[in-house]
Amino acid sequence: MTSAPAPDQTLGSQILARCRQDGRAALIGYLPVGYPSVRESIAAMEALIEGGIDIVEVGVPYSDPLMDGPLIQRATELALDQGCQVDDVFTAMRAVADSGSTAYVMTYWNLVLRRGVDRFAADLATAGGSGLITPDLIPDEAAEWITASDRHGLDRVFLVAPSSTRERLAVATAACRGFVYAASTMGVTGTRDSVGSAAAQVVERAREVTDLPLCVGLGVSTRAQAAEVAGYADGVIVGxxxxxxxxxxxPAAVRTLTRELAAGVREGSR
Amino acid sequence: MTAQPGIGRFGDFGGRYVPEALIPALEQLDEVRRKALVDPEFVGELDRLHRTYTGRPSIITEVPRFAEHCGGARVILKREDLNHTGSHKINNVLGQALLTKRMGKSRVIAETGAGQHGVATATAAALLGLECVVYMGKVDTERQALNVARMRLLGAEVVAVTNGSQTLKDAVNEALRDWVANVEDTHYVLGTVTGPHPFPEMVRDFHRIIGVEARAQVLDLVGRLPDAVIACVGGGSNAMGIFHRFLDDTSVRLVGVEAGGDGVESGRHAARFSGGSRGVLHGAATYVLQNDDGQTIESHSVSAGLDYPSVGPEHAHLFESGRAEYRSATDDEAMEAFRLLSRTEGILPAIESAHALAGAMVLGRELGPDAVLLVSLSGRGDKDVHTAARWFGLLDDEDGMP
Structure with a gap:
């Protein structure tokens, strides 16, 4: 999986590099567009930024979200019921960019396929987005997206998991640009009492095959957990x-929690 | 195994659109099933179960009184309805349950719509001493309450899925979520020829016996190959099973019949090839019922087993290559065929299979009395007695039915 380097780093990559220089993990916050309404979801993303988020992850509601637990399922179902469309994600990206930050889109693959992979990438780049996180797309199936992300200078974030073999870690991380999403656990999104040791192990094993920032998601929800994960990862993803x-x-509660989490990643600095 | 582009493809379709976390399990499954299919011990054990447990080979039955309604063509049914548990589903389930043991896993999960695949999986789990959890949309648990009880009697846990549309597609989502979390000791016994590689190919291979038997049986009875092989297509496992042995017989038309629901023009149907488009769902690139954004559109059919917005990727390939043709039968047409087969031949078909019978009625009239039609009677109608009785207004007291 070789590809030409992007002409310039995305803003997302620059932010991750700056956090690394500062000796701390980045804080990445996920919210789905359209929950509880498109307007309020954008207000909540702005609250993330006010609370000290480094990077925003914007989810696109999908009818069959097989990597999401009940909480995000319910939120995205509500968004779809209220008529949220894929177009709305680009509105949200633009709003995040206008607030001085940048967003990655977290999307199930069929939504990209349906819009057209190159068109989706072009719209994302135009809206000031940094790239895509693709939970149900593995690099083996991603030839079209790799071409489009090269053409539009976007990051592509594939996932690795505790079950990943060394060979799969190598395949997945080699195809990534920007950062690597390390799933902390075998499972779907949701809050958990503890992050568990599998997360540290998958990060450690991934470091043997890549220099890219390794950001840990799934099950991180508190300041203490953020601090713990920040002790070994380059980014902490909270959804x-x-x-x-x-x-x-x-949005006020989002701002408050974000401040807590932002303090957490600073406490856990390596 | 090395990851390579194009793995598990049928033309443009198939592949592996799943979380990375599942890739090791899919690679293990692929390796184990490839070895098993050439291992005399595995093949012998599966063959023994076919003969002594399922009741294979299933017979064929010529149905002349029904054929009078099919333009006088000769109509021959492949009787998968006579298998233990009442449908073709057991062929695949026994194979996957044996593979589960080979992989050293102790727990199986499955999705089910009407309950046929769930019952078959619960049966195989009981036979081989595996823990079993079946995911079923809440709507389906209510309309198929007897099958829920059947699964529980067999020792399975049935989980009613309350998210999304609460039907088969949501049961698949929930089974996949369980699998990601428990993949170390759990095998997902996927019930049809879709999902990520190797499922479409593996499930087809376990059902291929349907066509292998039927081809020889028809040759023996008629002295020649049939003019057409007809099967209903939900995910499409019975159809792939009976089609596959005939793929190289270019004189034989392969006809899949999808659920037309209220009619394709109504928008309330499960006809993916006339009302859907290329997309990805549940791990495979295939044809999908979807809106302009790529959101899955809910399907509709009187038959819970065909009520699914996606279809096996090999069918998508056979459709685009033209080797197979796909038609649809509406709820009304399928129920008329159900009534006719019951009254003329004394065989209650599953409502799913009644769609294939409805297809035979149309095709027989097109081809005339010289034609020989082989129809996959994929399941029996016992599970559908309540639905059919309501449909035909045969219940004196609606609340009196169990």
């Missing part, structure tokens, strides 16, 4: 806990 905060307390 379900932010979605729950938004549902319970609106």
């Amino acid at each position: 379900s806990a932010l979605v729950r905060a938004l549902g319970e307390g609106g």
Whole structure:
């Protein structure tokens, strides 16, 4: 999986590099567009940035989200019921970019395929996005996306998991640009009482095959967990806990939780 | 095994659109099933179960009184309905359950719509001493309450899935979520010829026996190959099973019949080839019912087993290459065929299989009395008695039915 280097680093890559220089992990916050409405979801993303998020991960609601647990399933179902469309994700990306940050889109593959891979990439680049996180696309099936992301200078973030063999770690990380998404556990999104030792192990094993930043997601929800993960990872990805905060307390609660998590990643600096 | 582009492809279709976390399990499964299929011990054990447990070979039955409604063509049924558990599903399930043991796993999970695949999986799990969890949409658990009880009697846990549309596609999502979390000791017994590689190929190979037997049986009875082989297509496992042995017999038309629901023009159907488009769902590139954004559109059919918005990728390839043709039968047409076979031949077909019978009625009229039609009677109608009785208004007291 070789490809020509992008002409310039994405803003997302630059932010990750800056955090690395500062000797701390980046904080990445996930929210789905359209929950509880498109307008309020964008307000919540702005609250992430005000709270000190480094990078925003914008989810696209999908009818069959097989990597998501009940909390995000319910939020994205509601978004779809209210008529949220794929177009709305680009509105959200633009708003994040206008607030001085950048976003990655987390999307199931059929939504990209349906829009047209190159068109999706072009729209993403135009809206100031940094790249795509693709939970149900493995590099082996990604030839079209690799071409499009090269053409539009976008990062491509594939996942690695505790079950990944050394060979699969090599395949997946070689295809990534920007960062690598390390799933902390065998399972779907959701808050968990503890992050578990598998996360540190998968990061350690991935480091043997890549120099890219390794960001850990799935099950990170508290300041203490963020600090713990920041002790060994280059980025801490929080999703379900932010979605729950938004549902319970609106953008203000998102801002408060983000401040906590931002303090956490600084406490855990390596 | 080395990851290579184009693995598990049928033309443009198939592949592996799944989380990276599942790749090691899929590679293990691929390796184990390839070895098993050439291992005399595995092949012998599966063959023994076919003969002594399932009741194979299943017979063929010529149905002349039904054929009067098919333009006078000769109609021959392949009787998968006579298998233990009442459908073709057991062929695949026994194979996968034996593979589960070979992989050293102790737990199986499955999705089910009407309950046929869930019952077959619960049966195989009981036979081989495996823990079994079956995911079933809540809507389906309510309309197939007897099959839920059947699975529980066999020792399986049935989980009612309450998210999404609460039907088969959501049961698949939930089974995949379970599998990601428990893949170390759990095998996902996928019930049809879709999903990530190697499932479409493996499930087809376990059902291939249907066509192998039927081809020899028809040759023996008629002295020549049939003019057409007809099967219903939900995910498409019974159809791939009976089609596959005939792929090289270019004189034989292969006809898949999808669920037309209220009619393709109504938008309420499961006709992926006339009402859907290229897409990815549940791990495979194939044809999908979807909107302009790529969101899955819910399918509709009187038959729970055909009520699925996607279809096996090999069917998508046979469709685009033209080797097979795909038609649809509406709920009304299928139920008329159900009624006719019951009244003329004393055989209650599964409503799924009744779609193939409806296809035979149309094709027989097109081809005339010289034609020989082989129809896959994939399942029996016992599970559908309540639905059919309601459809035909045969219940004196709606609340009186179990």
